[in-house]
Amino acid sequence: MKEITAASFSAPSHDVYVNCGSVLIWCANPSVGGVIAWGTPREGDVVSLIEVFDRNRHMTPVFDMVLDMREVEAVDLGALATLTPWMGRNKDLFLRMRVTSIVRPDVSGFLLAGLLPTIAPSPNFTVLHSSKDIYARLGVPDVEAKLANALEAVRSLSREVQCLRTLLRSSLDLSSFAAAKQLGMSERSLRRALAQEKTSFREEVSAAR
Missing domain, CATH: 3.30.750.24 (STAS domain)
Structure with missing residues (x-):
């Protein structure tokens, strides 16, 4: 699929x-x-x-x-x-x-x-x-x-990446700082979680469009 x-x-x-x-x-x-x-x-x-x-x-x-x-x-x-x-x-x-x-x-x-x-x-x-x-x-x-x-x-994706993707489906105009805040984490922690999955906030926004 x-x-x-x-x-x-x-x-x-x-x-x-x-x-x-x-x-x-x-x-x-x-x-x-x-x-x-x-x-x-x-x-x-x-x-x-x-x-x-x-x-x-x-x-x-x-x-x-x-x-x-x-x-x-x-x-x-x-x-x-x-x-x-x-x-x-x-x-x-x-x-x-x-x-x-x-x-x-x-x-x-x-x-x-x-x-x-x-x-x-x-x-x-x-x-x-x-x-x-x-x-x-x-x-x-x-x-x-x-x-x-x-x-x-x-x-296999981390919970942070799954939650970010769910969030971006309804809020594409969020900054990485605002997204991290809604996910209850720091912007640095979010970037680190994305890097561990070999992706970035910019890539996730592009994929969600």
């Missing part, structure tokens, strides 16, 4: 993904896509996710959406406060989805699985605890391996 920006999702997409911090959004083709989340997705991650969904209007009238939340550790209240009203305003979008939600077989998994149908009911909603055979059933048997490679690339 190829990594693209949220803006690129305004065109029909095949075998692509967008990194939104602790959330990865992917699209195999106009009839199959999904979201993978891990850790504690923050408000900025959710803002980026919403931007992708708002831009992508090229899915088929009815499409399959795989939500893999097995590695979500906690729910950020700010992220939830941003996501909930958006879902409520876009119930027509969720009515077009055949949703497969993959969660852990525990209390947190149960709570996560119940979030979507409560806020934005879908007539086709399935909860599973394993991804076995899902992608083959959806006609994209090679997607799981591609997603594993994409996740390895995304999650």
